[in-house]
Amino acid sequence: MTRHRQRAQLDREALHLAPGASEETAVGGRVFAHGQGAVLTDLDGNEYIDFAAGTLTQSLGHCHPEVVEALTAQAARLWNVHDAATEDRDELLSLLARLLPEHLDTYAFFSTGAEAVEAALRVVQATAPPGRNRIGALRHGFHGKTMGARMLVHWDIGHQAFAGNSVLGYSPNCYRCPLDLEYPSCGVRCAALVRKHIAEKPNVSALVFEPVLGAAGVIVPPPGYWEQIAEACAANGVLLVADEVLTGGGRTGAFLASDLLGVEADLVVLSKGMANGFPFAVLAGRAELLRSPAAASAGSYASTYASNPLGIAAARATLTVIERDRLAERAKRLGELLGERLRALQARFEHLGDVRGLGLLYGLEFVTDRHSRTPAPEIARAVYTTALDQGLRTAMGGHILRLAPPFTLDEALLDEGVRILEKAIEQVTA
Known part of the structure; x- marks a missing residue:
């Protein structure tokens, strides 16, 4: 695999480009020239099967013709008329109303998750x-890099602490249980604690959550986790805000992962796959929330690129294909095949500690050994680069590879x- 042209370009870019790219980009050192479907081609003509789908965004693959x-x-x-109405926007609203649960009937458009x-x-x-001035979130969740999103999960930068008013609950990570318990004998204690400290607190207004935690390594909740929490939130007036930036649009085998897990969210955020990787995001919610005079004063849902015609066109085309070709069902079917094959790898390789996922979203967790479960980022990195050199692109972060x-x-x-x-894996761990 030759990389002469790519190395030359990256050397030139390094003179002016700020560092801080994603780990996979920094380690991979590729310059991609074009893509078609599930295949990428780099500047030197090398091809890659893209199991990362852009940045877990290309639901339909690269450069889908429609x-x-x-x-x-x-x-x-x-291109841009601020948030003025266009013909496609009307049709996109109707399309979303068909694809989303009936109670999520009001939408606002944005450019990023x-x-x-x-x-x-x-x-x-x-x-x-009045009095509900706290917001709940889950440990190790990810909701973006803006101030409010960081404050949700107590993500400090430098010497600045911005914990805000959020209360953190336990994520459902059975492989690395924070309570040192085992499922199912644990009785899903993590959910009981989220219920106690967030869902049943009279000063909490909402719980913001990823149905499946993506950046944390594709953490799939066990049965009973969301059932307990959702029921308690509904009973105590705590809103459920589902961050489906990664999972929304069919990736888990249903249009919304929260639906698949039995959670009726009051607000849902969708982005990555909604316009096949083109910058576009949706906030969907109950009419009584999004149309409330307190929330819908002039400019509340407006921004420079919100409702821009290009994003709307890409989203409408993407969602039309997903609906017409029943691609959420296809994602479920292919995901079952992928899961079988990945679990066979887990059974074979000692360093592949855990495999978990839903639909076409999987996380592979690499460890030094199965007994200690010590994270092995050096193994994950070596597997990532070795696979890339052989024509497979995945998404790497720490000791976990994500496949989407x-x-x-x-x-x-x-x-x-x-x-x-x-x-x-065989070459790295031999």
Whole structure:
């Protein structure tokens, strides 16, 4: 695999580009030139099966012809008229109303997931009754890098602490239980504590959560976790705000992961896969919240790129294909095949400590050994780079690799991707 042209470009960029890229980009050192479906090609002509789907965004794969056509046509007509109405926006609203649960019937459009999360927080704060001045979140959750999103999870930077008014509850990480218990004998104690400290507290207005924690390593909750919490929140007037930036749009095998897990959220944030990787985000919610005079004063849902015609065109084309071709069902079916193959790898390799996922979203956790479960980021990094050199792109972070291939991936490419992954693990851990 030659990389001469890529290395030359990266050397030139390093003269002016600020460091701080993602770990996978910094380690991978690739310059991608074009993509088609589930395959990427770099500047030197090398090809890669993209099991990361961009940045877990390309639901339909790279450069899907219908999305390209919609964007190209819109680019020739109109780009930005602030948040004024356009023809496509009306049709996108109707499409969302068909795809989302009936109670989520009101929508606001934004350009990034973090921007939509911030808007959700404003809605919660504007509509919360007096005395409900705290917000719940889950440890190790990720909701973006803006101030409000960071404050939710107590993410400090430098010497600045911005814990805000959030209360943190335990995430449902059975592989690394924070309470040193075992499922199912634990009785889902983590959920009971979230219920006690967040859902049943009279000063908490909302719980902001990822149904499946993505950046934390694809943490899939066990049965009983969300059932307990959701029931307690509903009974005590605590709003449920589902951050489905990663999972929304069909990736877990249902249009919303919260639906799949039996959670009826009051507000839902969607972004990554909604416009096949084009910058676009949606805040969906109950009418009584998003239409509340306290939350909907002039400019509340407006921003420079909110409702921009290009994002709307890409989203409408993407969601039309997902609905028409029943791609959420396809993601579920392919995910079952992927899960079988990954669990076979787990059984074979001592350093692959845990495999977990839903639909076409999986996390692979690498450890020094199964007994100690000590995180092994050096192994994960070596597997990532080895697989990349052999033509498979994954998403790396610390000691975890995430897999989120496009819904349009065919079974032959899925099998080839897993074969490359198996070969990479074998070479690294031999």
